[in-house]
Amino acid sequence: MTHLSVNLNKIGLLRNSRGRDYPNVVAMAKRTLDQGAFGITIHPRPDQRHATYKDAYDIKTLLQQYPGRELNIEGFPDAKFLEVVLEVVPDQCTLVPDDPNQLTSDHGWNVARDQDALRPVIAKLRDKGIRVVLFMDPVPENMTLAKSVGADRVELYTEAYANAYHTDQQASVNEEYQEAALAAKSIGLEVNAGHDLDLENVGLLCAPGHITEVSIGHALTVEALELGWDNVVKAYLDQLS
Numbered sequence: 563m564t565h566l567s568v569n570l571n572k573i574g575l576l577r578n579s580r581g582r583d584y585p586n587v588v589a590m591a592k593r594t595l596d597q598g599a600f601g602i603t604i605h606p607r608p609d610q611r612h613a614t615y616k617d618a619y620d621i622k623t624l625l626q627q628y629p630g631r632e633l634n635i636e637g638f639p640d641a642k643f644l645e646v647v648l649e650v651v652p653d654q655c656t657l658v659p660d661d662p663n664q665l666t667s668d669h670g671w672n673v674a675r676d677q678d679a680l681r682p683v684i685a686k687l688r689d690k691g692i693r694v695v696l697f698m699d700p701v702p703e704n705m706t707l708a709k710s711v712g713a714d715r716v717e718l719y720t721e722a723y724a725n726a727y728h729t730d731q732q733a734s735v736n737e738e739y740q741e742a743a744l745a746a747k748s749i750g751l752e753v754n755a756g757h758d759l760d761l762e763n764v765g766l767l768c769a770p771g772h773i774t775e776v777s778i779g780h781a782l783t784v785e786a787l788e789l790g791w792d793n794v795v796k797a798y799l800d801q802l803s
C-alpha cells in the first residue's frame with residue numbers, strides 16, 4: 563500500500579487570496595487526517611504565495627494529536643527554509659531545486675552539480691532526525707548520486723508520467739518510472755512520487771508496489787470542487803490500498 567500525503571498548498575492559496583484565515587489550513591489538515599490520510603505536505607515558497615512558514619509550525623502542532631501520521635515539508639534549502647525546518651522538525655523534508663520565481667516545481671536536482679551544497683544540508687537535517695528526500699527526475703543512473711549525498715529517499719517528479727497518461731506513451735513512460743524506482747530501491751533508497759498525480763493516473767504508477775508515498779495537492783483540490791474533500795481523500799485511499 564502506498565501512503566497518501568495531501569499537499570495543502572492550494573488551500574493556503576485560497577486563504578491568502580482574501581487576507582483572512584478562511585479556509586483554515588489546520589482545519590483542512592485535521593479533516594484530511596480524519597479521513598485517513600497518512601500525512602500532510604506543504605511547500606512554503608520564499609514569497610509564501612500559498613503555504614506559509616507559520617503553517618509548518620501549526621500543522622506540526624496538530625500532528626501531535628495523530629501519532630504515526632507525518633508532516634512533509636518541501637522546498638528549496640535556502641537559509642529561511644532551513645531555519646524553519648530545523649525548528650519545526652517535520653518527519654520528512656523533501657528538498658526541491660526550485661528558483662523563487664518558478665510558477666511551480668518543474669525539475670529534479672542535478673546532484674552531480676549540487677552535491678557539495680546538498681551534502682552538509684542533508685547531514686544537518688538528518689542529525690535532527692528528519693528523513694530527507696531529494697526531488698528527482700526519473701533517471702535510474704542518478705539514484706546512486708542521490709544516495710551518495712545522504713538522502714533517505716527520492717521523490718520521482720511525475721509530471722512527465724501524468725502528461726503521458728492519456729497517450730500511447732503511457733505504458734513506456736510508466737515503465738521508465740518503475741525502472742527508476744527499482745534502481746533507487748536496489749541501493750537502499752525508498753521512493754516517493756509527486757507532481758500532477760490525480761485520481762485517474764495514480765493507481766497505475768503505484769500498482770507495482772515500488773512507491774512508498776505519494777504527495778498530491780493540485781489535482782486533489784480541483785477534484786474536491788466536484789466530489790467534496792472527504793470523498794476525494796477516501797477515493798485516493800481506495801486507489802492506493
Ligand SMILES: CC(=O)[C@@H](O)[C@H](O)COP(=O)(O)O
Pocket residue numbers: 569571572604605636658665666667697756757777779780
Ligand atoms: C515539488 C512538487 O512537485 C510539488 O510538491 C510542489 O509543492 C508544487 O508546488 P505548487 O503547489 O506551488 O505548484
Ligand SMILES: NCC(=O)COP(=O)(O)O
Pocket residue numbers: 569603636717755756757758759777778779780781782
Ligand atoms: N511533491 C508533490 C506534491 O506535494 C504535490 O504536487 P501536486 O499534486 O500539487 O502537483
